[in-house]
Amino acid sequence: MSTRFIHSADWQLGKPFARIDDVTKRTSVQKERLQVIQRLGAFAREHEAEFMLVAGDLFDSSSVDKATVAYACNAIGALGMPVIVIPGNHDHAGPGSIWQQPFFQRERASLAPNLRVLTASEPVELDSAVVFPCPLLRRAESADPTTWLRALNLPSDAFGGKPRIVLAHGTTQGFGSGADEEDDDAASVANLLNLSRLADDAFDYIALGDWHGTKQVGAKAWYAGTPEIDRFPKGESNNPGHCLAVVATRGGEPDVQVCRTARFEWHQFAFDFTDDAALERLYQEVESRVKKHWDENLLRLELSGSLGIEAAARLKEYLDSLEARLLRVQVVGNYVMAPTESEITALTQRVADPLIASVAGKLMVRLRGSAEEAATARVALRELHAACNQIGNQR
Numbered sequence: 418m419s420t421r422f423i424h425s426a427d428w429q430l431g432k433p434f435a436r437i438d439d440v441t442k443r444t445s446v447q448k449e450r451l452q453v454i455q456r457l458g459a460f461a462r463e464h465e466a467e468f469m470l471v472a473g474d475l476f477d478s479s480s481v482d483k484a485t486v487a488y489a490c491n492a493i494g495a496l497g498m499p500v501i502v503i504p505g506n507h508d509h510a511g512p513g514s515i516w517q518q519p520f521f522q523r524e525r526a527s528l529a530p531n532l533r534v535l536t537a538s539e540p541v542e543l544d545s546a547v548v549f550p551c552p553l554l555r556r557a558e559s560a561d562p563t564t565w566l567r568a569l570n571l572p573s574d575a576f577g578g579k580p581r582i583v584l585a586h587g588t589t590q591g592f593g594s595g596a597d598e599e600d601d602d603a604a605s606v607a608n609l610l611n612l613s614r615l616a617d618d619a620f621d622y623i624a625l626g627d628w629h630g631t632k633q634v635g636a637k638a639w640y641a642g643t644p645e646i647d648r649f650p651k652g653e654s655n656n657p658g659h660c661l662a663v664v665a666t667r668g669g670e671p672d673v674q675v676c677r678t679a680r681f682e683w684h685q686f687a688f689d690f691t692d693d694a695a696l697e698r699l700y701q702e703v704e705s706r707v708k709k710h711w712d713e714n715l716l717r718l719e720l721s722g723s724l725g726i727e728a729a730a731r732l733k734e735y736l737d738s739l740e741a742r743l744l745r746v747q748v749v750g751n752y753v754m755a756p757t758e759s760e761i762t763a764l765t766q767r768v769a770d771p772l773i774a775s776v777a778g779k780l781m782v783r784l785r786g787s788a789e790e791a792a793t794a795r796v797a798l799r800e801l802h803a804a805c806n807q808i809g810n811q812r
Contacts, residue, residue, distance in 0.1 A: 426472035426626030431481030472626030473505025473586025551585035557607035630655035690722030711742035
């Protein structure tokens with residue numbers, strides 16, 4: 418017997434994205450996490466899924482606003498199929514959880530009667546499958562949430578031979594989401610799932626959440642990843658922005674198809690300024706990634722090397738433009754402004770402006786001072802260079 422379903426996880430609806438300063442852009446990123454539910458529904462219809470599994474963290478916390486709860490319930494209700502959810506570490510089922518709040522319960526009953534939240538570790542039989550949920554009852558569980566599965570001793574024909582699906586949220590062999598820049602706490606080994614202790618033939622698919630990238634971690638075990646990317650990449654193994662279309666068969670290997678669901682792109686790359694001409698190469702690199710879709714991209718630049726005064730000024734103008742165009746720009750690294758020989762000559766050998774030449778010479782000496790003194794001198798040289806150009810243009 419087989420079943421078809423969509424495996425998703427880590428929607429984290431209501432995530433604040435506090436590092437995006439612009440309110441309009443921050444709202445756009447938050448809204449996209451809700452709109453991706455419609456794209457999940459489209460893949461569910463395309464693959465003739467009978468139900469959808471969300472392996473934890475449907476909400477970012479238990480304090481999300483009522484509008485987010487109402488929108489989520491309305492979007493889930495519109496999917497037209499059973500949506501089976503377990504609590505994760507962000508929306509755990511402990512005291513005061515989102516699942517216990519009267520407003521959520523009313524909205525679910527009114528807008529999403531197809532939404533089922535599993536908070537107990539016990540088998541749940543569906544029309545074409547049996548789900549074995551491993552919900553989190555607190556943010557950090559010290560005990561393995563899958564422990565209860567090892568005590569089961571099910572006969573091969575239990576539940577009429579329906580496929581058996583484990584639904585869990587946590588880290589496998591120390592492999593998990595870790596912390597991102599918006600998290601309050603660091604990565605830990607809590608919520609450790611020891612899948613190696615489950616019998617190979619006991620279950621037909623293991624649907625995991627917590628790691629935000631799509632990844633297979635066992636013959637039958639997959640992380641779906643977050644359906645809409647929510648952070649800058651953490652290495653090549655991180656592949657977020659998908660859901661999984663799964664066909665599970667009792668006693669067989671699952672068929673898993675990776676489906677791209679993300680709209681926004683989070684780019685990250687390093688760039689070294691070897692000379693002033695490299696600035697043009699940076700422009701080309703950025704625009705080859707963004708492809709003119711400015712309002713759908715976020716960018717993290719790791720810059721190094723050095724630029725002349727004029728090139729550094731052009732870079733600042735370009736970064737200002739990127740900040741305005743893109744949803745977010747984060748610049749890290751330690752590139753420095755180093756005047757070119759022609760720029761040094763133009764500033765320090767101004768026969769007609771001996772005062773400017775004297776000031777420029779003193780600033781050049783300070784470039785060799787302490788880090789703080791050099792940084793101040795670079796800013797002053799840039800301003801002095803700009804002022805000299807303005808004077809030259811007026812003459």
